[in-house]
Amino acid sequence: SQELEQSPQSLIVQEGKNLTINCTSSKTLYGLYWYKQKYGEGLIFLMMLQKGGEEKSHEKITAKLDEKKQQSSLHITASQPSHAGIYLCGADPAHSFQNSNSGYALNFGKGTSLLVTP
Amino acid sequence: ETGVTQSPTHLIKTRGQQVTLRCSSQSGHNTVSWYQQALGQGPQFIFQYYREEENGRGNFPPRFSGLQFPNYSSELNVNALELDDSALYLCASSISGVGGVGGYTFGSGTRLTVV
Numbered sequence: 001s002q003e004l005e006q007s008p009q010s011l012i013v014q015e016g017k018n019l020t021i022n023c024t025s026s027k028t029l030y031g032l033y034w035y036k037q038k039y040g041e042g043l044i045f046l047m048m049l050q051k052g053g054e055e056k057s058h059e060k061i062t063a064k065l066d067e068k069k070q071q072s073s074l075h076i077t078a079s080q081p082s083h084a085g086i087y088l089c090g091a092d093p094a095h096s097f098q099n100s101n102s103g104y105a106l107n108f109g110k111g112t113s114l115l116v117t118p
Numbered sequence: 119e120t121g122v123t124q125s126p127t128h129l130i131k132t133r134g135q136q137v138t139l140r141c142s143s144q145s146g147h148n149t150v151s152w153y154q155q156a157l158g159q160g161p162q163f164i165f166q167y168y169r170e171e172e173n174g175r176g177n178f179p180p181r182f183s184g185l186q187f188p189n190y191s192s193e194l195n196v197n198a199l200e201l202d203d204s205a206l207y208l209c210a211s212s213i214s215g216v217g218g219v220g221g222y223t224f225g226s227g228t229r230l231t232v233v
Contacts, residue, residue, distance in 0.1 A: 035224075036175045040206065040227070043222075045222065045223075090160075106222070108161050110158070
């Protein structure tokens with residue numbers, strides 16, 4: 001089965017600093033999703049990467065998928081208190097989203113907890 | 119357009135009891151998936167429903183069961199509750215056959231505590 005390992009487990013950064021969260025897969029990633037979760041709440045979709053070498057940005061958050069499609073990174077520039085939360089990477093283990101007769105289920109990493117201090 | 123709504127938000131049950139959690143999917147979505155998220159862990163896939171039938175299941179025992187209704191809403195039922203069932207239960211809806219960007223919309227979850 002596919003395992004997703006996130007690092008670091010937790011992170012405390014000062015407001016305005018940059019940070020990077022990594023997600024490493026034991027198998028090739030066919031769809032890598034980044035979500036943000038506020039403590040005890042649902043998941044908010046950030047970005048989805050499919051192609052090796054792909055990079056996407058939204059506001060101050062950039063996500064990349066490496067060429068071999070086994071590692072992804074999430075980079076936040078000039079962090080703000082609103083960035084605080086748990087960041088989760090998720091992957092489709094069977095790339096079942098390509099199957100028109102079914103939806104798809106995701107495997108998730110354990111998450112990275114981010115705290116941004118004033 | 120409404121998002122995914124889950125009820126109740128919080129629940130306390132006694133070991134051995136049964137519980138039903140409810141989920142209303144986002145308008146236009148026909149697939150519902152349920153996840154269990156223990157404290158400090160990532161969500162674990164329980165099962166998925168499409169066209170009112172189970173369409174995939176994770177590594178959960180049969181005492182975890184579900185239903186999907188014609189309006190695409192869904193229920194998660196857990197029998198013979200155990201202490202380890204205490205977790206945040208997340209429902210996510212999606213459109214079958216539409217992969218890719220933002221395919222899942224998650225609800226805010228139901229926090230179940232088993233005592």
